[in-house]
Amino acid sequence: MRADARxxxxxxxxxxxxxxxxxxxxxTDDVAKLAGVGIATVFRHFATKTxxxxxxxxxxxxxxxxxxLQLAGSADPGAAxxxxxxxxxxxxxSKLAIAEALTASGVAAAGxxxxxxxxxxxxxxxxxxxAAQKAGAVRPDAHFPEVYALLIGSSRGATAARLDAETRDRxxxxxxxxxxxxx
Amino acid sequence: MRADARxxxxxxxxxxxxxxxxxxxxxTDDVAKLAGVGIATVFRHFATKTxxxxxxxxxxxxxxxxxxLQLAGSADPGAAxxxxxxxxxxxxxSKLAIAEALTASGVAAAGxxxxxxxxxxxxxxxxxxxAAQKAGAVRPDAHFPEVYALLIGSSRGATAARLDAETRDRxxxxxxxxxxxxx
DNA sequence: AAATATATGGAGTAGTGACTTCGTTTACAA
DNA sequence: TTGTAAACGAAGTCACTACTCCATATATTT
Numbered sequence: 553m554r555a556d557a558r559x560x561x562x563x564x565x566x567x568x569x570x571x572x573x574x575x576x577x578x579x580t581d582d583v584a585k586l587a588g589v590g591i592a593t594v595f596r597h598f599a600t601k602t603x604x605x606x607x608x609x610x611x612x613x614x615x616x617x618x619x620x621l622q623l624a625g626s627a628d629p630g631a632a633x634x635x636x637x638x639x640x641x642x643x644x645x646s647k648l649a650i651a652e653a654l655t656a657s658g659v660a661a662a663g664x665x666x667x668x669x670x671x672x673x674x675x676x677x678x679x680x681x682x683a684a685q686k687a688g689a690v691r692p693d694a695h696f697p698e699v700y701a702l703l704i705g706s707s708r709g710a711t712a713a714r715l716d717a718e719t720r721d722r723x724x725x726x727x728x729x730x731x732x733x734x735x
Numbered sequence: 736m737r738a739d740a741r742x743x744x745x746x747x748x749x750x751x752x753x754x755x756x757x758x759x760x761x762x763t764d765d766v767a768k769l770a771g772v773g774i775a776t777v778f779r780h781f782a783t784k785t786x787x788x789x790x791x792x793x794x795x796x797x798x799x800x801x802x803x804l805q806l807a808g809s810a811d812p813g814a815a816x817x818x819x820x821x822x823x824x825x826x827x828x829s830k831l832a833i834a835e836a837l838t839a840s841g842v843a844a845a846g847x848x849x850x851x852x853x854x855x856x857x858x859x860x861x862x863x864x865x866a867a868q869k870a871g872a873v874r875p876d877a878h879f880p881e882v883y884a885l886l887i888g889s890s891r892g893a894t895a896a897r898l899d900a901e902t903r904d905r906x907x908x909x910x911x912x913x914x915x916x917x918x
Numbered sequence: 919a920a921a922t923a924t925a926t927g928g929a930g931t932a933g934t935g936a937c938t939t940c941g942t943t944t945a946c947a948a
Numbered sequence: 949t950t951g952t953a954a955a956c957g958a959a960g961t962c963a964c965t966a967c968t969c970c971a972t973a974t975a976t977t978t
Contacts, residue, residue: 554924554975579965590927595967697898698906705892705906712891713884723881723888730913737945737954762935773957778937 561597563587568608573649576605606663612649613669616640620676630689633680637703638724644707645720674700691733702727744780746770751791756832759788789846795832796852799823803859813872816863820886821907827890828903857883874916885910 553561567587571578580601584591598604619639623632662670674696681699684690690699706727710720736744750770754761763784767774781787802822806815845853857879864882867873873882889910893903 556975557925560925580967581965584927591966592927592968593925596925599967601966694909695905697902698909701892701896701898701902701906702909704896705888705890707888708891708895709884709888713887715880715884719880719884722878723884726877726881726885726913727910728913730909730911735918739945740955743955763937764935767957774936775938775957776955779955782937784936 557597560587560589560593564589564594564597564604565607565611568604569611569649572605572608573647576649576652580604603663606666608649609652609662610666610669613666613673617669617673617676620673620680624676624679624683629680629683629687633684633690634728636677636680637706637728640703641706641710641720641724642717645710645715648711677703688733690731694731699731702731740780743770743772743776747772747777747780747787748790748794751787752794752832755788755791756830759832759835763787786846789849791832792835792845793849793852796849796856800852800856800859803856803863807859807862807866812863812866812870816867816873817911819860819863820889820911823886824889824893824903824907825900828893828898831894860886871916873914877914882914885914 564583564587568583571583571586580594581591583604584594587594594604598607620636623636626632677700678696681690681694681696685692685694706724709715710723715723747766747770751766754766754769763777764774766787767777770777777787781790803819806819809815860883861879864873864877864879868875868877889907892898893906898906
């Protein structure tokens with residue numbers, strides 16, 4: 553691939569991340585304009601709009617997985633789990649796409665790459681959960697599916713309701729109280 | 736209004752409730768076809784698609800408010816609160832529109848009628864919450880905004896993740912543990 | 919610096935969906 | 949039962965958006 557083509561590809565990805573982050577229904581033209589390229593260039597790099605969306609989705613999921621893996625190395629597994637949870641929910645509030653990505657990652661319909669990225673991210677989160685449970689920071693009878701559902705729900709709830717930071721934190725405090733082991 | 740016009744209006748509302756319940760992006764044609772009328776008839780009763788969506792939204796919110804008011808008469812305020820919460824989340828799983836309605840009701844942008852309906856429904860829910868707190872079934876330091884956010888989040892999470900009934904109940908068990916007063 | 923393969927952007931094409939027009943039909947009053 | 953105002957549906961208009969074509973421009977190789 554020629555150097556200018558590679559540059560443009562990166563610019564398009566960044567623009568798509570931004571544009572679709574605000575509204576997944578945005579048009580391909582919007583992405584092209586923000587990236588400063590013609591429409592044709594977008595479609596040369598991503599054959600369909602769906603393919604572009606999936607590329608953005610994959611990127612988001614990989615970033616989340618990386619953060620989870622990074623936190624997994626931490627000394628305090630309980631803190632690591634709750635910090636990851638909090639970060640995901642907080643960012644979803646400003647980046648709609650993250651909440652969408654989380655959802656799509658669990659529901660299929662996405663392409664091969666995105667599916668794999670979703671799997672990787674869920675595995676990393678499962679690792680955080682298991683470690684936190686072993687450390688006694690999360691009740692041991694909570695299973696992955698409902699905890700993941702809680703993560704999705706909290707994200708989408710915070711996003712959809714446009715919660716201010718304070719209310720969001722109070723909501724998370726309630727959620728965390730439900731996750732902590734009975735005293 | 737002529738009798739046949741009134742009939743058709745009702746048929747359109749029912750069809751819209753069904754169609755938009757499955758996908759809010761559905762077209763007006765779909766609604767007209769399901770209602771068994773021509774497109775023009777839909778637009779004669781509802782000047783824009785938005786107006787039709789708002790009518791459906793209002794209907795949903797009024798139904799939820801009615802159910803909350805009905806439960807408010809119950810002898811056990813704690814049970815009433817949790818039953819309402821559970822019902823809303825369970826139904827959202829099959830009716831996308833409820834989750835959307837809840838969201839929209841808190842975020843503005845909706846028309847006057849829908850806004851009023853949203854207000855009424857939130858007030859009714861607030862009534863359930865306060866009564867449950869007085870009865871000692873919900874921790875007294877939880878405020879309405881975060882509890883409502885939790886309701887929205889649980890609904891949207893269950894809907895988005897397409898949870899099966901069992902996982903959904905386990906998720907709600909975690910949420911309820913966070914809402915109950917510390918022992 | 920010339921040759922050439924690679925990339926580019928803007929003007930098209932096709933399909934969809936919200937909304938309108940208008941000739942026809944139907945409910946209702948006299 | 950007949951007149952008429954109200955309501956109807958089918959076919960259109962218009963705007964928008966995903967996607968394509970092609971003449972032009974640019975990177976790279978020798």
